[in-house]
Amino acid sequence: MPGEFDLIHRYFEAATAARTDVVLGVGDDCALLRPPAERLLAVSTDTLVSGHHFSPDVNPEALGHKALAVNLSDLAAMGVEPAWASLAITLPSADEAWLAAFMRGFSSLADAFGVALVGGDTTAGPLSVTLTVQGFVDAVRSLRRDAACPDDGIYVSGTLGDAGLALRMQQGVLDSPPVPELQARLDRPTPRVQLGLQLREFCRCAIDVSDGLGADLGHVCERSGVGARLELAKIPLSNPVRAYVQATADWSVPLSSGDDYELLFTVPAAQRSVFAGLAAGLATPVTCIGEVVEAGQGIQALAPDGSLIEELEKGYDHFRA
Amino acid sequence: MPGEFDLIHRYFEAATAARTDVVLGVGDDCALLRPPAERLLAVSTDTLVSGHHFSPDVNPEALGHKALAVNLSDLAAMGVEPAWASLAITLPSADEAWLAAFMRGFSSLADAFGVALVGGDTTAGPLSVTLTVQGFVDAVRSLRRDAACPDDGIYVSGTLGDAGLALRMQQGVLDSPPVPELQARLDRPTPRVQLGLQLREFCRCAIDVSDGLGADLGHVCERSGVGARLELAKIPLSNPVRAYVQATADWSVPLSSGDDYELLFTVPAAQRSVFAGLAAGLATPVTCIGEVVEAGQGIQALAPDGSLIEELEKGYDHFRA
Numbered sequence: 074m075p076g077e078f079d080l081i082h083r084y085f086e087a088a089t090a091a092r093t094d095v096v097l098g099v100g101d102d103c104a105l106l107r108p109p110a111e112r113l114l115a116v117s118t119d120t121l122v123s124g125h126h127f128s129p130d131v132n133p134e135a136l137g138h139k140a141l142a143v144n145l146s147d148l149a150a151m152g153v154e155p156a157w158a159s160l161a162i163t164l165p166s167a168d169e170a171w172l173a174a175f176m177r178g179f180s181s182l183a184d185a186f187g188v189a190l191v192g193g194d195t196t197a198g199p200l201s202v203t204l205t206v207q208g209f210v211d212a213v214r215s216l217r218r219d220a221a222c223p224d225d226g227i228y229v230s231g232t233l234g235d236a237g238l239a240l241r242m243q244q245g246v247l248d249s250p251p252v253p254e255l256q257a258r259l260d261r262p263t264p265r266v267q268l269g270l271q272l273r274e275f276c277r278c279a280i281d282v283s284d285g286l287g288a289d290l291g292h293v294c295e296r297s298g299v300g301a302r303l304e305l306a307k308i309p310l311s312n313p314v315r316a317y318v319q320a321t322a323d324w325s326v327p328l329s330s331g332d333d334y335e336l337l338f339t340v341p342a343a344q345r346s347v348f349a350g351l352a353a354g355l356a357t358p359v360t361c362i363g364e365v366v367e368a369g370q371g372i373q374a375l376a377p378d379g380s381l382i383e384e385l386e387k388g389y390d391h392f393r394a
Numbered sequence: 395m396p397g398e399f400d401l402i403h404r405y406f407e408a409a410t411a412a413r414t415d416v417v418l419g420v421g422d423d424c425a426l427l428r429p430p431a432e433r434l435l436a437v438s439t440d441t442l443v444s445g446h447h448f449s450p451d452v453n454p455e456a457l458g459h460k461a462l463a464v465n466l467s468d469l470a471a472m473g474v475e476p477a478w479a480s481l482a483i484t485l486p487s488a489d490e491a492w493l494a495a496f497m498r499g500f501s502s503l504a505d506a507f508g509v510a511l512v513g514g515d516t517t518a519g520p521l522s523v524t525l526t527v528q529g530f531v532d533a534v535r536s537l538r539r540d541a542a543c544p545d546d547g548i549y550v551s552g553t554l555g556d557a558g559l560a561l562r563m564q565q566g567v568l569d570s571p572p573v574p575e576l577q578a579r580l581d582r583p584t585p586r587v588q589l590g591l592q593l594r595e596f597c598r599c600a601i602d603v604s605d606g607l608g609a610d611l612g613h614v615c616e617r618s619g620v621g622a623r624l625e626l627a628k629i630p631l632s633n634p635v636r637a638y639v640q641a642t643a644d645w646s647v648p649l650s651s652g653d654d655y656e657l658l659f660t661v662p663a664a665q666r667s668v669f670a671g672l673a674a675g676l677a678t679p680v681t682c683i684g685e686v687v688e689a690g691q692g693i694q695a696l697a698p699d700g701s702l703i704e705e706l707e708k709g710y711d712h713f714r715a
Binding site for chain 1: 417418421422423424425426427428429431434435436437438439440441442443444445446447468469471472474478480481482484512513514515517518519520522524526528531533536538539540601602617
């Protein structure tokens with residue numbers, strides 16, 4: 074069995090994409106990096122733990138993709154251009170085939186977004202992956218959770234609930250075999266990096282939907298000091314999720330399940346008509362699902378039957394789930 | 395039991411030291427930071443795993459200190475001025491008292507070195523801590539592993555083997571109760587940040603002794619394409635370690651045990667007399683223990699009895715140990 078340093082050398086150094094701003098990459102006590110002048114550095118960290126965020130028998134290539142994707146999604150949510158990643162991986166044993174597959178998934182997505190792996194740590198222990206990603210954004214153009222205002226339109230990209238429905242199918246909760254399109258949304262989410270960069274022209278407020286629509290919109294409302302009113306009928310759903318909701322009347326899949334990694338953002342009232350005209354040119358389809366309102370009412374959602382759901386902000390929570 | 399977001403809010407936001415270069419700290423998808431113009435950004439990541447790097451019943455305040463200390467030690471080893479930290483912590487349960495104690499240890503050291511906690515992640519799972527620390531260094535003044543040259547003097551700071559002897563005492567391997575001074579070296583190491591900054595005037599090559607003298611000097615030799623010759627009698631030892639070595643003739647404690655977090659560095663031949671004259675003004679005592687030699691001989695060590703030990707670079711390895 075090879076030692077720790079062999080592993081790092083073999084898989085991590087090879088995974089480093091070429092970027093001229095990486096002065097010194099994997100292999101010393103620190104990486105040395107040259108940030109661009111006049112821009113802010115954005116930093117985000119996410120951990121995925123075996124048995125909590127993924128199954129112990131996960132496909133390692135899919136995990137390598139997903140570990141980076143969920144971190145890039147945080148950069149996308151602030152309109153950040155990705156640059157560098159540091160990878161801390163804890164493995165029960167130095168399984169070379171597993172690590173090679175993990176790094177294939179990781180490197181493929183890193184290459185697609187121009188991300189260089191600049192450092193990290195390899196340790197023995199229960200399987201988990203912690204990534205810290207960094208990128209650049211202009212100070213006045215970042216998208217923040219605390220910038221929503223009453224009368225802003227509330228938008229989401231793509232469709233919601235696909236990953237949640239895939240998870241239920243995978244767990245055998247539903248009387249239905251896994252659907253490949255949904256499974257791909259759960260296993261290999263696409264971070265909406267390009268959309269995040271485009272949104273900087275139209276809005277100041279965004280978050281990625283990782284905990285569920287209700288919970289993530291709740292974070293925006295709390296930090297912005299506002300409320301929200303949604304119309305469930307407007308929430309964009311894929312055909313399988315629409316069929317599931319129609320058959321069961323169970324809205325928790327699109328409203329409360331996380332892991333879709335779509336962007337949720339608000340567009341100021343004055344910009345909404347311009348934005349609507351340009352929406353067709355965006356990297357990902359977007360849909361208006363409601364409006365920001367004054368604080369005090371939390372998140373209210375109008376159901377298709379005309380009833381009003383209160384306090385939609387209750388969502389997935391790692392220690393409660 | 396409080397949820398994840400309550401925990402983050404309560405303990406992480408409060409731990410953020412005031413730095414004017416933190417534009418947006420804990421609480422959004424990313425932290426937004428303003429790196430200084432014209433300097434390089436140094437980034438380092440280290441993971442500590444329960445049962446591997448520390449005992450499951452570790453004192454959480456000491457763990458909070460040590461998790462940051464071992465990361466700051468990586469910055470010190472490159473002559474970097476510390477600035478920011480991102481903390482990913484995985485906990486079996488949301489134990490508030492444990493987390494409060496951990497953050498006391500963390501924050502106390504962060505304050506001492508002007509480090510702001512800018513973000514991170516809290517997840518449920520087997521106990522582990524991954525920290526990513528960042529700081530600044532001038533491009534031409536960084537200390538690197540690949541910059542040792544033949545005839546350089548090889549130096550270490552402080553004393554070696556203290557943490558290793560404490561670990562053996564703690565594990566009951568020795569017929570001796572724990573010694574508080576040694577235990578403090580194991581539990582609450584002092585990162586040699588100030589020394590690293592001072593060394594930038596005299597040398598270009600350093601590493602921190604985290605894996606053991608032989609292994610870490612081996613990394614320097616490998617990356618610099620050189621060998622080394624040491625004199626064991628010159629290695630600085632505390633009184634308990636000296637007594638242990640004299641009683642047992644077991645040099646593995648100062649040579650192979652990690653966790654001392656002293657700095658190992660080389661001083662070019664032309665600088666050695668100037669350096670010797672100024673050494674008294676350094677933040678930590680330093681001792682010359684040998685010389686860099688041409689590649690080909692690995693690391694040789696002259697024992698006090700006149701015998702020559704070959705291949706001292708074999709050291710602690712997480713997957714072999």
